[in-house]
Amino acid sequence: MAPIGASDPGAASNAALGPGSSPWTDSIVAARLLAVDPVGLGGAVLTAGPGPVRDLWLDILRLHIPEGVPFRRMPASIEDDRLLGGVDLVATLKLGQPVIQSGILAQADGGVVIIPMAERLAAGIAARIAGVIDRGEVLIERDGLARRVQARIGVIALNEAVSSDEMVPTALLDRLAFHLDLSLIRPLGIDETEIDDVATTAARARLATVAPASDAILGALVVTAAKFGIPSVVAPLLALRAARAAAALAGRDTIQEEDAILAARLVLAPRALILPEAESAESTANEDQSTPRDETLDEAPPPPPTEGATPEADQEPEDEPPPDAPSLEDILLAAVEAALPDGLLESLRDGKQSRGSIIRRQGSGQAQAALRGRPAGVRLGSLRPGARLALVDTLRAAAPWQPVRRRETPETGLQRVEVRREDFRLKKFVQRRESTIVFCVDASGSTAFQRLAEAKGAVELLLAEAYVARTYAALIVFRGNEAELLLPPTRSLSRAKSLLANLPGGGGTPLASGIDLATMTALGERARGREPLVVLLTDGRGNIARDGVAARSRAGDDALDAARQLGLHGLAAVFVDTSPRPRNEGADLATAMSARYVSLPYVEAGAVRDVVVAATPGLERAPQRGR
Amino acid sequence: MTQVFPFAAIVGQEDMKLALLLVATDRKIGGVMVFGDRGTGKSTAARALASLLPPMEIVKGCRFNCDPKASADACANMCEIRSHDTRPLTEAVSIPVVDLPLGATEDRVVGALDLERALTRGEKGFEPGLLARAHRGFLYIDEVNLLEDHLVDLLLDVATSGENIVEREGLSVRHPAKFVLVGSGNPEEGELRPQLLDRFGLSVDVRTPSKLTDRVEILRRCDAFERNPKEFNAYWLPRNQEVSDQIAAARERLGSIDVTDDSLETMSKLCIAMGADGLRGELTLMRASRAAAALSGDAVVGADHIRRVAGMALRHRLRRNPLDQSGSDARIERAVAEVLGA
Numbered sequence: 014m015a016p017i018g019a020s021d022p023g024a025a026s027n028a029a030l031g032p033g034s035s036p037w038t039d040s041i042v043a044a045r046l047l048a049v050d051p052v053g054l055g056g057a058v059l060t061a062g063p064g065p066v067r068d069l070w071l072d073i074l075r076l077h078i079p080e081g082v083p084f085r086r087m088p089a090s091i092e093d094d095r096l097l098g099g100v101d102l103v104a105t106l107k108l109g110q111p112v113i114q115s116g117i118l119a120q121a122d123g124g125v126v127i128i129p130m131a132e133r134l135a136a137g138i139a140a141r142i143a144g145v146i147d148r149g150e151v152l153i154e155r156d157g158l159a160r161r162v163q164a165r166i167g168v169i170a171l172n173e174a175v176s177s178d179e180m181v182p183t184a185l186l187d188r189l190a191f192h193l194d195l196s197l198i199r200p201l202g203i204d205e206t207e208i209d210d211v212a213t214t215a216a217r218a219r220l221a222t223v224a225p226a227s228d229a230i231l232g233a234l235v236v237t238a239a240k241f242g243i244p245s246v247v248a249p250l251l252a253l254r255a256a257r258a259a260a261a262l263a264g265r266d267t268i269q270e271e272d273a274i275l276a277a278r279l280v281l282a283p284r285a286l287i288l289p290e291a292e293s294a295e296s297t298a299n300e301d302q303s304t305p306r307d308e309t310l311d312e313a314p315p316p317p318p319t320e321g322a323t324p325e326a327d328q329e330p331e332d333e334p335p336p337d338a339p340s341l342e343d344i345l346l347a348a349v350e351a352a353l354p355d356g357l358l359e360s361l362r363d364g365k366q367s368r369g370s371i372i373r374r375q376g377s378g379q380a381q382a383a384l385r386g387r388p389a390g391v392r393l394g395s396l397r398p399g400a401r402l403a404l405v406d407t408l409r410a411a412a413p414w415q416p417v418r419r420r421e422t423p424e425t426g427l428q429r430v431e432v433r434r435e436d437f438r439l440k441k442f443v444q445r446r447e448s449t450i451v452f453c454v455d456a457s458g459s460t461a462f463q464r465l466a467e468a469k470g471a472v473e474l475l476l477a478e479a480y481v482a483r484t485y486a487a488l489i490v491f492r493g494n495e496a497e498l499l500l501p502p503t504r505s506l507s508r509a510k511s512l513l514a515n516l517p518g519g520g521g522t523p524l525a526s527g528i529d530l531a532t533m534t535a536l537g538e539r540a541r542g543r544e545p546l547v548v549l550l551t552d553g554r555g556n557i558a559r560d561g562v563a564a565r566s567r568a569g570d571d572a573l574d575a576a577r578q579l580g581l582h583g584l585a586a587v588f589v590d591t592s593p594r595p596r597n598e599g600a601d602l603a604t605a606m607s608a609r610y611v612s613l614p615y616v617e618a619g620a621v622r623d624v625v626v627a628a629t630p631g632l633e634r635a636p637q638r639g640r
Numbered sequence: 641m642t643q644v645f646p647f648a649a650i651v652g653q654e655d656m657k658l659a660l661l662l663v664a665t666d667r668k669i670g671g672v673m674v675f676g677d678r679g680t681g682k683s684t685a686a687r688a689l690a691s692l693l694p695p696m697e698i699v700k701g702c703r704f705n706c707d708p709k710a711s712a713d714a715c716a717n718m719c720e721i722r723s724h725d726t727r728p729l730t731e732a733v734s735i736p737v738v739d740l741p742l743g744a745t746e747d748r749v750v751g752a753l754d755l756e757r758a759l760t761r762g763e764k765g766f767e768p769g770l771l772a773r774a775h776r777g778f779l780y781i782d783e784v785n786l787l788e789d790h791l792v793d794l795l796l797d798v799a800t801s802g803e804n805i806v807e808r809e810g811l812s813v814r815h816p817a818k819f820v821l822v823g824s825g826n827p828e829e830g831e832l833r834p835q836l837l838d839r840f841g842l843s844v845d846v847r848t849p850s851k852l853t854d855r856v857e858i859l860r861r862c863d864a865f866e867r868n869p870k871e872f873n874a875y876w877l878p879r880n881q882e883v884s885d886q887i888a889a890a891r892e893r894l895g896s897i898d899v900t901d902d903s904l905e906t907m908s909k910l911c912i913a914m915g916a917d918g919l920r921g922e923l924t925l926m927r928a929s930r931a932a933a934a935l936s937g938d939a940v941v942g943a944d945h946i947r948r949v950a951g952m953a954l955r956h957r958l959r960r961n962p963l964d965q966s967g968s969d970a971r972i973e974r975a976v977a978e979v980l981g982a
Binding site: 053093096097100105109110111136137140141144147148149150152153154155156157158159183184187188221225226228231232234235236238239244245246247249250253405408409412415430 | 642677678679680683739740741742743744745747748749752753754755756758759760767770782783786788826848849852855856858859860862863864866867
């Protein structure tokens with residue numbers, strides 16, 4: 014594939030459904046397929062900053078969607094009553110009976126919902142939307158009302174993530190067929206795109222009549238997804254729907270090879286996690302493509318990525334290629350491989366999991382957990398500025414008294430609901446201060462192996478504590494000549510144990526680097542609205558300076574400087590001196606950090622736990638059962 | 641009526657399907673928690689459960705699903721029928737499988753003042769919530785790990801006591817709420833509170849099937865269902881009925897299944913070998929093994945039944961570091977091999 018931007022985007026327009034096109038033309042094809050079947054395809058993740066390219070793409074999508082099909086934009090911050098629906102207070106008051114107002118998802122039934130800043134979407138909201146995509150309806154159990162409202166939607170998640178720790182929640186990524194990256198497309202290189210909404214309308218009508226896909230196509234999509242390490246079974250299903258939409262758009266009633274190729278390129282390629290291993294062509298070329306092999310993924314011999322087969326093969330008119338031609342599977346594999354983003358290909362070749370691609374498997378939307386506090390019911394109260402009126406509860410409080418009040422004051426009219434001051438109910442929020450413990454563990458040679466094991470034990474115990482209290486934890490380890498953030502702040506701690514267990518010890522003590530990294534991590538957590546606590550476990554004897562050079566005196570100065578920096582930021586810290594015979598270094602560092610100093614000549618897990626628990630407000634009270 | 645993907649058409653996922661059949665056979669086992677990736681049929685299976693369950697008798701018109709066989713004061717203090725009628729009419733209804741969606745508000749979960757009645761007639765009435773609807777049935781929560789904390793607290797409370805007490809807006813209502821919790825979730829998207837996990841009798845991990853033929857079959861069936869759900873359901877109806885009959889037969893048989901002292905000893909040994917916490921583990925293991933025997937048509941609980949259910953009954957009860965998730969399967973396998981032989 015040609016590098017982005019240097020291709021010829023003008024070649025697109027009419028031949029947009031043809032293969033071998035640029036990311037831009039591919040994205041146009043995706044938009045046209047979405048216009049045909051927004052609900053089946055789930056939608057798209059659109060990675061691009063705000064700007065003309067993104068606007069143009071959205072315009073193209075909107076113009077292809079027939080008139081009357083909803084095209085709604087969700088506000089950046091949305092509450093459940095607008096998202097899912099709830100009581101329409103105005104109408105309820107007016108009519109004197111409960112009236113439901115549908116949320117955005119229900120209002121977009123049959124059409125498309127645009128989600129701006131999807132990388133900031135809270136996991137809970139993403140899960141609600143994902144649930145609606147799955148079910149095709151909204152289940153409203155809110156404000157005293159229970160309704161099922163049809164909501165078959167496609168979602169365009171606008172992804173503006175700039176750093177790798179922001180990402181669209183995986184719950185959405187998995188369900189949206191297309192993952193389009195327009196961030197590198199230059200607006201000037203784009204030609205006009207012809208809008209053919211007539212074709213969309215015709216294709217929509219034809220969609221239901223497209224015949225079931227052949228076994229060869231089903232098998233080839235599944236095998237291709239598997240070869241590229243795509244774990245989800247949803248991906249081939251989305252690819253199949255994309256192929257069907259493509260067939261319908263091309264005016265056909267059967268899904269053909271070219272549709273499958275297109276679908277594989279658009280749906281499967283951006284999801285690729287590994288490259289199929291190359292091996293001899295003979296073993297797979299002659300296989301009967303209609304019967305997928307009964308082998309587990311681990312054992313399946315991957316067919317070779319047949320070079321050169323991509324653009325030509327799909328132009329063959331026959332459905333059944335001659336026996337010596339590459340199988341559909343091979344063609345799809347090649348098509349996907351050819352469509353992999355340039356950088357991704359290299360990183361996959363190196364055997365590394367893709368870090369830069371928009372497909373990341375870790376870390377859902379937890380970073381943007383709403384810190385507004387959790388709603389904790391309502392309370393009586395008067396309306397002051399800043400107080401949030403719980404409308405429905407207020408109304409409900411007023412409701413039983415209406416007949417009485419009407420009798421008291423007949424002149425107010427019969428159609429009104431009379432609300433009095435004593436009815437006011439206010440929303441109550443509990444501002445839960447979330448906290449993060451940043452563990453910074455010395456795994457150097459001076460911390461002898463036995464003592465490292467003890468430190469590990471202490472950290473494990475604390476992680477368990479953090480797990481119960483739903484505190485976030487991060488793990489930094491320093492040894493050799495650098496510090497490493499082993500476990501980024503997370504609440505999902507299942508990986509931590511194996512990370513710890515496999516943690517090797519030995520080498521120098523880059524203490525300054527360790528403290529620096531801890532400071533950075535803690536400040537990052539503070540920026541997210543959490544209360545960080547740094548727990549440093551070391552003997553305080555740094556011998557590697559910040560620049561990685563082994564120089565004891567400079568290392569000591571650097572460490573002291575790093576400790577002061579940490580202290581200057583006002584970060585809460587605990588210094589656990591693991592030295593068998595504590596000397597001054599430890600206490601000095603602790604002073605510089607303004608940290609609580611604990612000397613534990615025998616690192617005893619329980620004791621460390623007690624110290625940290627005492628220093629962490631979130632850990633003092635594990636959640637209580639009951640209410 | 642939206643068409644539901646039939647239970648019998650779910651490809652693979654034998655552990656998950658068995659766990660659901662076990663609790664459908666003996667609801668005393670407790671709930672089922674299903675962990676797993678997306679697209680593994682978690683919510684499909686839970687929602688398909690409803691069609692498999694035999695009907696149950698309730699007092700006709702009772703909004704609290706009250707059991708005619710239970711004493712009259714077992715129903716809600718608000719139940720008008722029971723307070724007037726000592727020998728009420730009964731009716732057969734399908735066992736409820738109630739969906740608790742994310743975003744549900746507390747008043748709908750526990751029940752609250754009937755807004756409509758208050759607004760239109762100026763009367764104070766109680767509108768039962770999801771907990772009342774799920775009484776004697778199942779309460780299904782998808783993405784249970786994302787449920788808001790205050791709702792989780794509430795569920796824990798009711799799940800423990802079997803009774804829902806509402807004190808709000810001058811109403812004072814108490815009604816039985818005994819339901820089987822079925823939860824599903826993806827641990828990558830947030831951990832489940834240990835207190836909640838503990839409420840589930842069984843816990844299963846589902847994974848994406850690794851066999852390519854299975855994957856192709858999933859794709860084929862999903863596609864066929866989407867294209868024509870009615871036809872697809874009609875095609876699978878006989879197979880679904882078989883499963884339904886199997887559950888009904890197992891329920892009948894359950895009371896007469898023999899659990900020998902040897903089997904009980906084996907279960908205790910297993911729990912000790914695994915370091916499973918408390919008596920709950922043993923009790924769940926016993927009930928699950930018995931239900932497994934009932935489902936397979938055997939009269940006596942044997943080693944095979946125990947072996948089959950040991951993992952799902954004990955996996956989440958191992959006394960261990962809560963971080964150690966990967967190791968639990970291996971530990972169970974080891975303990976089973978040790979106690980029951982390979």
